[in-house]
Amino acid sequence: MIPIGRNLKIKAARAERDMTQKALAEAVGVSRQTMNAIEQGDYNPTIRLCRAICKVLGKSLDELFGEEEEHEESKIQY
Amino acid sequence: MIPIGRNLKIKAARAERDMTQKALAEAVGVSRQTMNAIEQGDYNPTIRLCRAICKVLGKSLDELFGEEEEHEESKIQY
DNA sequence: ATAGAATGTCAAGTATATTTTACTTACTGT
DNA sequence: ACAGTAAGTAAAATATACTTGACATTCTAT
Numbered sequence: 001m002i003p004i005g006r007n008l009k010i011k012a013a014r015a016e017r018d019m020t021q022k023a024l025a026e027a028v029g030v031s032r033q034t035m036n037a038i039e040q041g042d043y044n045p046t047i048r049l050c051r052a053i054c055k056v057l058g059k060s061l062d063e064l065f066g067e068e069e070e071h072e073e074s075k076i077q078y
Numbered sequence: 079m080i081p082i083g084r085n086l087k088i089k090a091a092r093a094e095r096d097m098t099q100k101a102l103a104e105a106v107g108v109s110r111q112t113m114n115a116i117e118q119g120d121y122n123p124t125i126r127l128c129r130a131i132c133k134v135l136g137k138s139l140d141e142l143f144g145e146e147e148e149h150e151e152s153k154i155q156y
Numbered sequence: 157a158t159a160g161a162a163t164g165t166c167a168a169g170t171a172t173a174t175t176t177t178a179c180t181t182a183c184t185g186t
Numbered sequence: 187a188c189a190g191t192a193a194g195t196a197a198a199a200t201a202t203a204c205t206t207g208a209c210a211t212t213c214t215a216t
Contacts, residue, residue, distance in 0.1 A: 020162060040164075060140050111195085115194095118194075127174095
């Protein structure tokens, strides 16, 4: 419920492996909606689930969950 | 409830900073029992809480929560 | 333009992380 | 031996992660 910030790193890592949300969800043993909610930043997974996601996507915790995701409107510089 | 393995890395990092479980718990905004349970591996914190712990202890996610903790009896080689 | 898949979202339920209170067991130092 | 603090444990209550089912939307490709 508390917005956290979208996790585009998972989306990107999924793209690298050409995996769908559904496929990733099945690979880590959660529902598709749960994976979607995590990518949308609608909640806050367990460290265990994070580890499972990292394992499947071949990334480290720091890479996928390192810093809190920035919100879209910020950070744009010209 | 499901045993995960004790997290000795947190204990060690706490020792480096001479912090008590209570102090760490207060610093990250959870109860002392929750911190204790995490160190005991009695459950499975949220990634957000992990991030908070890392921030206070000055360690990365991979350093403190990287691999699942091995169980005591294994891994001893002569 | 249509069909099909991937994605986003919502509501109601279940499982489990976290709190509070409280008791116990070390570990200090005096 | 005693007092005080740190650590381990447990039961009951609350908050929230996660599931299931269903529907809407966007993205491809034909």
